[in-house]
Amino acid sequence: MKIVDIRATTVAMPLEAPLRHAGGAHWGRFIRTIVEVVTDVGILGYGELGGGGESAEAAIRGLVPYLKGHDPLQLEQLRWKIMNPTASLYNNRLQLHAAIEMACMDAVGKFLNIRACDLIGGAVREVVPFASYLFYRYPGEHGGGETTPDEIVAHARALAQKHGFKTHKLKGGVFPPDHDIATMEALAAAFPGHGLRLDPNAAWSVEQAIRVGQAIEPLNNDYFEDPTWGLEGMRRLRQFVRIPTATNTVVVNFEQLAQSIRHDLVDVVLLDTTFWGGLRQAHKAGTVLETFQYGASVHSSGELGIQLASMLHLGAALPNLSFAADAHYHHLLDDIIVGGKMNYRNGAMAVPTGPGLGVEIDRDKLKQYNAYYREVGGYAYDRDPGRPEWHAMVPESRWADPTQR
Numbered sequence: 001m002k003i004v005d006i007r008a009t010t011v012a013m014p015l016e017a018p019l020r021h022a023g024g025a026h027w028g029r030f031i032r033t034i035v036e037v038v039t040d041v042g043i044l045g046y047g048e049l050g051g052g053g054e055s056a057e058a059a060i061r062g063l064v065p066y067l068k069g070h071d072p073l074q075l076e077q078l079r080w081k082i083m084n085p086t087a088s089l090y091n092n093r094l095q096l097h098a099a100i101e102m103a104c105m106d107a108v109g110k111f112l113n114i115r116a117c118d119l120i121g122g123a124v125r126e127v128v129p130f131a132s133y134l135f136y137r138y139p140g141e142h143g144g145g146e147t148t149p150d151e152i153v154a155h156a157r158a159l160a161q162k163h164g165f166k167t168h169k170l171k172g173g174v175f176p177p178d179h180d181i182a183t184m185e186a187l188a189a190a191f192p193g194h195g196l197r198l199d200p201n202a203a204w205s206v207e208q209a210i211r212v213g214q215a216i217e218p219l220n221n222d223y224f225e226d227p228t229w230g231l232e233g234m235r236r237l238r239q240f241v242r243i244p245t246a247t248n249t250v251v252v253n254f255e256q257l258a259q260s261i262r263h264d265l266v267d268v269v270l271l272d273t274t275f276w277g278g279l280r281q282a283h284k285a286g287t288v289l290e291t292f293q294y295g296a297s298v299h300s301s302g303e304l305g306i307q308l309a310s311m312l313h314l315g316a317a318l319p320n321l322s323f324a325a326d327a328h329y330h331h332l333l334d335d336i337i338v339g340g341k342m343n344y345r346n347g348a349m350a351v352p353t354g355p356g357l358g359v360e361i362d363r364d365k366l367k368q369y370n371a372y373y374r375e376v377g378g379y380a381y382d383r384d385p386g387r388p389e390w391h392a393m394v395p396e397s398r399w400a401d402p403t404q405r
């Protein structure tokens with residue numbers, strides 16, 4: 001089997017409501033690039049990339065001359081062709097590689113009639129538990145408008161009833177730290193026995209983060225995610241807060257992973273099948289964590305069904321996945337895969353059973369949401385439509401006012 005072409009199509013997928021985070025907001029849609037590796041035997045492999053537009057599509061297509069004639073099964077060669085360290089100094093192709101590796105694993109799986117997880121050792125589980133991913137939201141056409149602790153609890157309750165979540169993650173850092181402490185305490189009171197996580201996207205100074213961490217120590221925390229910025233900040237916080245720490249911002253590549261482990265800086269690393277350079281790379285990082293007995297969890301970067309499938313295959317194959325995975329998926333209104341959105345059951349999702357990633361593109365939906373992208377365009381993740389004059393600072397000092405919606 002050989003690669004003969006690679007296609008890239010940008011889509012915009014509407015959300016129930018705009019999601020607020022410490023660095024800005026998701027303005028009511030996610031922008032993704034759907035990547036298709038075309039092979040000489042008629043098999044298409046699917047991948048997905050965060051963001052999109054002409055430049056992202058051109059970057060993917062720019063790799064066609066590198067990869068024309070490449071056998072998709074040769075995954076290690078693929079990594080060196082796209083991400084060799086010298087070229088990477090000038091061309092950061094990590095996420096391009098992630099999408100193409102995902103597509104190649106999909107194509108190979110379809111060719112050999114095996115699943116993507118079989119290419120990384122096979123499944124040790126067939127269902128992957130997920131956390132409810134709770135955001136303070138602006139009002140949207142399909143709900144939203146949660147700001148107070150009670151409103152977040154009501155939102156979490158509705159999600160738990162619908163999807164069966166037993167773990168709740170709050171995206172904090174939008175309002176002053178005491179507001180997040182109150183919301184976490186309200187969630188703990190509403191869901192005794194459920195796991196909790198607070199992730200303010202590193203908006204706090206080390207000292208602010210220590211204060212919040214000590215305040216929520218008595219709760220049933222899985223971990224305290226990116227409370228402050230930098231590996232050294234995480235190291236300092238860890239001396240004062242008795243909650244395992246987690247990150248998806250300061251350990252996102254193998255060099256940082258080595259430093260974190262060598263100097264014992266962070267407890268749990270959230271693996272992402274795009275940020276880490278692909279499904280196989282995320283799995284490799286997970287096995288390094290297993291060796292050194294650090295925790296592994298699964299990060300969500302606002303994925304549609306193709307990347308979600310890659311996360312399910314990662315979750316299937318990773319022996320040391322002891323936490324519910326993250327997904328923004330329940331905030332989406334639709335998907336571009338055949339059959340529509342995948343379903344949660346009892347707070348978990350089944351690993352797809354078909355060959356490759358196990359999902360197919362719905363061509364009508366791809367066209368529909370590509371047209372929607374051309375209509376509405378992208379958005380600036382680090383800008384907040386409700387606070388046009390505001391820019392994110394680290395550490396934050398100008399919090400949103402919870403009395404102002």
Ligand code: MG
Nearest residue numbers: 199225226248
């Ligand atoms: Mg995070």
